[in-house]
Amino acid sequence: MSFLKKFSRTEFFREFSSEEQYQYFYLKEKKYLHHVDTLYYSVFLQGDSKEDYPLGIDSMFKDLNTAKELLKNFNDELWIDANKEILLKRKRFKIYDYCIAKNNYFDIFFCSSLPNNNTPRIVIQLRSIGLWNLGDSELVLESYHYLSQFLSKYGLKVLKTQENRIDFCYHTNAVQNPQRFYNDSVLSNNCRTNLSIFQKVGRKNGKSLDYDYLSFGRRTSNNIFFRSYNKVREVIEENYKEFFIKLWFDEGLITYYDFFVYSFAYKFSSYHKIYEGMMEFYLQYGKDISFKNKLLNLKSRKFTVEDVKTLVLSYMPLPTAVINIEFQTMRKFYFKCLELDFLPVSTECDFPLLRIFQILDCRKVFLDYLTSTTISFVKSIDKDGQPVYMDFWKRLRNLKLDKMVNYDFKRDYSRNINRDILISRIKNSLATLSLYDGNWDTDINQDMSSLICVLNDNDYVQNDDGTIKYVDDDYTVKKEKIMKALKSTLRNSRPSK
Structure with a gap:
């Protein structure tokens, strides 16, 4: 049985029975969830080049253009398959001027005019919701399968695929005080990295500075970008990945108390609503009549965020923090890896997908490098000159990745x-x-x-x-x-x- 100390040391926690404590406040302490959060890959076609291309290319773009003209009468999207699963969309991506998509799962972009022979004809973006729902391997296979079917109508075949961008992320409750993680002293003395540019973003609350975002590298880099931030705030305020709240609860990353509070705040798209969520939790489950009356009195009149925040924090702990630690890796990062061509593949796939699965199936190789050389948090150096990692970083590096879990969409x-x-x-x-x-x-x-x-x-x-x-x-x-x-x-x- 595991309870965070910030819960178990409070009178609020002790007013509940042991069964209720387990029901409301149990979680798996120092838990990590690993996943691929973003994935783009490119597709090259057989016999396709700037100077010469298969006859089916003209037919394909003629049909896509005809369908795109119909979009003028159908707003921004138009079904293009009998099962009403795949849409033609008005949006484009850089030089890729046509897009077909399965909403929340993948977007397939087509380039009608290649600028040079090194430019792929097609780029596929796998969406975050689909990646967490199906899993990265399954979604790569599904998107590739649909594309292959689409191309076959025009006599076109895939020559090869290659990675464009892959984001590896970790959601964790192991960092309950991000201020210590983002502290200047820790960054100066304990953070080792080959990325020199860094950025911190936070909020000024009175005389205190609360940081909730840290990054190293450049977002526009064609190599690596690292970031860590308050994932709960992002989910609540962006208001479109609500399934994470239920996922965290089911996986033991947060408690039922946290789940209740975050679900309440999500309905208002406001992170500050967590304090009202705490109030509503106590009014529904709390035992102290005196404190309930204080909450009811506050609720009966006009109150500010600070009013409810001050009152609930006088007795109740903040809900469990969930931090995202993420590595954005681009093609250039993998291009430098000479050993990649010799890595084994465990996923059954068509030959053109081999390179993608050499990366996904052997991600441990790349994650070991990213979490040691790219950036790491080191407590000390042992007698052999090897780094002794800080506890939260050691746990991240030791996370078992043998079996990648696909999560139900909730x-x-x-x-x-x-x-x-x-x-x-x-x-x-x-x-x-x-x-x-x-x-x-x-x-x-x-x-x-x-x-x-x-x-x-x-x-x-x-x-x-x-x-x-x-x-x-x-x-x-x-x-x-x-x-x-x-x-x-x-x-x-x-x-x-």
Whole structure:
């Protein structure tokens, strides 16, 4: 049984029974989750060059161009397959002027005019949600399989693939005080790196400076970029990777208390809402009537973030921090590795994918280099001149990578929490519209009735039996567009007919 000291040493923790303590505050201390968070790879076609290319190239781009013209009547996306899984999108990537995609899983970009023979015809970007859901190997295989099917319609075949960018990340609860990790003294005396440029980003709270982002190297580098930051803040404020909260809880990275608080804050897209989340947790599960009354008194009046923060922190600990430690690696990094061509592959794949899987299947080789030579946190040097790593870094380096876990997407949680957010936004919009229309004293029932009248003043037909049918083409278009964005995410949620 494992509880963080910042929980177990508090009166707040001791007011619960041993069973409740386990239910609300248990986690796996100093836990790490490793994954590939971003992956781009390039695709070269057989017989393809700037001067000469297969006949199928012209046919392919003729069809893509025709479909792109249709986008003018279909907003930004258009289904291009019978199963409504793959979309043609209006977006482009640098010189790659056509894009087909499976939302949340992969984007495939095509270049209609090669500037030189070293430029690949196709670049594929694997999306973060798909990588965590299916796993990096499975998503590489799925994206490649779809591309191969698409190309086969034009008699085109893949010659080879090569890596463009691979981001290796670690989510961990081993660093509960990032201020010590990002401290100038630690960076000066304990951080060893061959990346000279660094950056810290934080917030000024009164007289204190709170850092929650550290990077080494340049973001635009064509080699390596290192960064570490508060992953919880990113998930809550960017408000689009809610599945991480449930994943962290299921994997023991955070407690139920943390899960409750972070889920509450996510609904408001505000990290500062964690303090209100702490308040709501205590009102639901707490035992001290006196402290509950203080919270209820605060909640009954207008309060600021500082008001609720001061009160809850006087008795309750902050939820568990989750830090992301990430290495962004570019093609040039692997290009210098002369041994790469001799690395073994354990994943069954087509020959053109061999190089990609030499990297993914043998990532330990590259991670050992990244976490020792590129950057490391060293406590001391032993008698043999070898580094003795700081505890959190030693644990990161010793993490077993023999079996890469693919995580369930946590669809039920994602749907439920986003559904709650949508309902809240609908209520806000309905109340705002009612006030614009001068309805100051109406309730939700009256406002919903008014909304139906507003939407359908001119959009209805009368059936032969006298009933009324409302018609709203704009709504149909909007729903179709949203379905394109959500279909892959919600594909298992549609009821069977």
